[in-house]
Amino acid sequence: MNYLVGAFKPPCNIFISFTDGRSRKQVPLKKENGKTVMVALFQSQENIVGEVVIEPIHGKKVEHNGVKIELLGQIELYFDRGNFYDFTSLVRELDVPGELYERKTYPFEFSTVEMPYESYNGVNVRLRYILKVTISRNYVSNIVEYQDFVVRNYTPPPSINNSIKMEVGIEDCLHIEFEYSKSKYHLKDVIIGKIYFLLVRIKLKNMELEIRCRESTGSGPNTYVETETLAKFELMDGAPVRGESIPIRLFLSPYELTPTYRNINNKFSVKYYLNLVLVDEEDRRYFKQQEITMYRNLEAS
């Protein structure tokens, strides 16, 4: 058995590691098989430095047409499975064609890598970064090893961050004015605001604030839109009367949010909305949806 297994096993092991792997922050990443692994976290413009160790299985020699390492940024659309769009692709040749008899270490470095997009794992789309080591061979298939890593980009707090303020209503039934203190929130932010009831002629039961995530993929007729409600947060219990103002304070930290992604490489977008829902006693729902912009803030993460 051992022999058989050995026959199909690649003739060598490949290890990819980062120079600062020990000190670098690790974040969880969900793999295709559903398992979560911890991987290194980078941001754009960082140097990605490390080494690749190739260790032939004892006594075997590995004949190759060259060894290279690629840094790939890929977008994978699930409805178009198997097709990866590489928006970033950097290659370093590690070795010229030859033979490997023993363990060999190749340092590599991609300096100030432009990684404009963040890693993202959505419903219909995935954006990922990988290091791919390829040992090219003649006649037999290449030996390939991947190492995922995660990219998160921090944006400074926006210089302009207006509040969202709006008066909405149904004529002669319900008029409310709501206000969210900001239109742009970082991921651990708190939504502060209030709802002011100008006119209430329907019997309300409660009011909640939803955080909805809208992921749209593809373009033109092949656009897929997936909306997910990430949070349902009850703001009010019971029926208010005219003149009441109801406070809003929603902590975003418990929810798994990402920054807003707009038109990532023309492939997908992820947008966030606050949906204010008023429910009346007959369970009719009145709602008003407002887009908010999420950003990743260095200090808060």
Added chain:
Amino acid sequence: MLNGTEDEEKWLAEGIAGIQHNAFYMHRALDSNNLREALKYSAQMLSELRTSKLSPHKYYELYMRAFDELKRLELFFKDDSKHGVSVVDLYELVQHAGNILPRLYLLCTVGSIYIKSKEAPAKEVLKDLVEMCRGVQHPIRGLFLRSYLAQISRDKLPDIGSEYEGDADTVMDAVDFVLQNFTEMNKLWVRMQHQGPGGVREKREKERSELQDLVGKNLHVLSQIEGVDLEMYKETVLPRVLEQVVNCKDDLAQYYLMDCIIQVFPDEYHLQTLETLLGACPQLQPTVDVKTVLSRLMDRLSNYAASSADVLPEFLQVEAFSKLSNAIGKVIEAQLDMPAVGAITLYVSLLTFTLRVHPDRLDHVDQVLGACVKKLSNIPKLEDSRAMKQVVALLSAPLEKYNDIVTALTLSNYPRVMDHLDIGTNKLMAMVIIQSIMKNNSCISTADKVEVLFELIKGLIKDIDGADVDELDEEDFKEEQNSVARLIHMLYNDEPEEMLKIICIVRKHTMVGGPKRLPFTVSSLVFSALRLLRQLQGQEGDIVGEEASMTPNKIFQLLTQIIESLSAVPSPELALRLYLQCAEAANGCDIEHVAYEFFTQAFLLYEEEIADSKAQVTAIHLIIGTLQRMNVFGVENRDTLTHKATGYSARLLKKADQCRAVYACSHLFWVDDQDGIKDGERVLLCLKRALRIANAAQQMANVARGSGGPVSLFVEILNKYIYFFEKGNKQITSSAIQGLIELINTEMQSDSTNPDSVADAFLASTLRYIQFQKQKGGVMGEKFESIKL
């Protein structure tokens, strides 16, 4: 709906079960110091409070269960060695809960620890909590949540002297917090009326009143805050509370809260803020029972005033009376459809107030009464019995306070109020007045006051138009009239002239009383006049040359007129007695012709009016008795009268009566004083005549019934013999007595006589007396010596 209560029980049981279930897991999490789980299960537990199905009463039960559990949770939160999270983080963490109600309960719980930890100023935390609680707009749930907030924050307010007081946290923040919570709670409570559970208004109101104490508790907390001094109460607390009370426009809430304000804050605060407090009253809803509110306020202030004399200057200083009086006026004006009883109740309270606070200010009392008259005059007729009772209370209050009707008589509005009473009540009130006079033994001594007094009690003095005579209760009537009669005796002045005026006034009033009343009042009046007469006699020496009106003759004329009025009743027996009294008085004044005139009247009455034989007997004895005492008559007049009297005596119907009257007449001829008439012969004649009549009676009895008549008559005559014998009437001899005794003994022993134990005893003691006199020796012994027994 039929089994609504059953369903409710079921829902409550389910809710309790839910709480217990989650509490169990929560305890487990607490024991294992698992914060996440603790938060999860506590939130689930608190979710049971989200029910809308329970009435306030049942909801309270549920709430108390959760409350107990929250106390355990609080202990856990407090000990950060157990969960390792700072209180600040904890404060955020609990806010992650998705449902608002559990979230806010947890927030309040952590909030209280947050304040305790002093990591943030108490005022900030309190403000945040009270603001966040706005999220619960459901009346019942909101009220309970806020009452939880009030509960946990009570001992953490930045009050003066509290450990939470700091540079940033002042008592003002504490007050602001409580006021805000109060305002919000009241809004929720009021809102229940319009959107709460339950369809029927009464049911809703009942449910609401079950919750009222939750709201009122806030005012209680306010009153407990040390830092709320008069200044702050005046400037901040009261205006803001009142603003809420007025603005909520809900009668139930307004009534309850006004009452609450009055009850929880100190009296002196009320006194100093009277204007503000009273200013709110006319702004309340028309359906609010303002009168009770004001009454309570005045009652409190009255008690306060009564508690110590030291506080009275305060009342004067703030002009409490005029403020209250104005306020009441405004309230009554504003609430046009307030029933009369309400308005009068207010006046009663005001009156009580002024009586306690300004007992010396009669003008205040009169002012209140005047206002009441004004109010009453707008009402055509008072028919509400409760209103009537209040008027009685109003009128009784000054009497009780001053214990002196004289004071009340000086109140010009007093009779005007009485005019508005119905007949029955008017009488009742008149009785109260009379009883007050009796109780305090107050003497009404001027004619003017008497005039006013009789004006007051005119309900008793005469028939008032429209009174239903048939309805009169005989006993009540008698009691009333007896009281009037007693009252007349209380009218007295040492000055004969004034007294005469009084009598004339009383006469003027009583004469219109009609035949039913006269018998009661006339005798009082007569005796009152007779007293005046005696008074006059006593002073005779000094008042020579007084006006002619004051002669006894005048008074006797008056008396005659008074007694004559009885002829309308008619009440001859009474008139006769009164004439005889007057005759005696005339005797005392030594005016023969007047005395003779009175006797004439008496005899006339006897002849013409007194037909009943029993009455005749009584009358003749009265006449004899009076006549016997007269010493004013000359021989001629006296003879005429005694002759008449003996004549009438002998003409009585029954022999026994004749006999007794005749032997009584014997006294007319023997007046046992120094210069009294002593006509022994005629005495003997009378006695003999009596004996003859007794004999005749005896025979008649034998014939009629076959048995002996009354032996006692003989014994009685024997006694007369003995009397005159003792007094030295020479015509009465011992042998006559001896003969009489023998006669009696014979009669007693005859078979035909029925044994009569009374007569036997009478005889025995008479004989014993003779025996006694014999043994006494001396002159008397000698006299009796010759009588053999």
